[in-house]
Amino acid sequence: MSDTIPALHGVHHTAFPTWKPKSTVAFYRDILGLKVRHAITAKGWGPEKHPDFLHFFFDAGNGSTIAFFYYIGTEPRPDLTGPRGYLGTARHTAWTANSPEELQAWRARLKQHGVAVSDEIEHETIRSIYFRDPNGYPLEITLQSRPLEPADIRDAELTLDAMCETFGDHESKATIEDMWRRKGAMVRQIMAEAR
């Protein structure tokens, strides 16, 4: 077996169920202005009781698409589409803006079309706006404020090491303070070893 790890080349598509196909098209195609790329229709494909459905794709730039399934005649599942609170926003889609002006223009366009959109939120190395689609799915458009340096990346790797050692797979009763103290010990060592 080869030890070579194959590469990934960015997102082709992510897909979500919708029970609002008309509003979804109006939002993604007409408000966000994304080009329709592909649409599949199928009847009775898949396991028993699998409904008839459509699967359609919008171009989100750089070869990526966002896609939806509309399962005809099924009961809407609000638990899947628009859960509120932090668990509902954890799973989200964030697209790239290329400049501060582009991020501002997106915010202005969303507001102009009556979409509730956040202020620009400054994070460590990105700046973002947040909004939701008609299904309730959380969306983000983000601008990389500065390129990530090797020190940023090493720090992220150390944080993940500290996280895995501290929390494992959620079986530990450790706190974030425990993790920060472990990280502190790691950083102390790196500084001590540096010339």
Next chain:
Amino acid sequence: MPSLFVLDVPEFAPLLEGAEKSYRVSRKAGYAAIMAPDELVIERAASGLGDAIWYGALTGGYEGRVREFNAERLRIAKE
């Protein structure tokens, strides 16, 4: 000695500039260590940090015991 480790990047520069007025700050290997002989206190108002950076300010790790960390103040005491 209570110490706070901060990644030495532009986002944390205001925090480090503020800390240098009161504490010893040592920079090495892409990190800055803020060291206090007794207790390390950083006031949010003086640091000028927005939410995302302030609430993530302990990401680099620390030594000591966090006695207070809220929207206004970070206080790390001795073990």
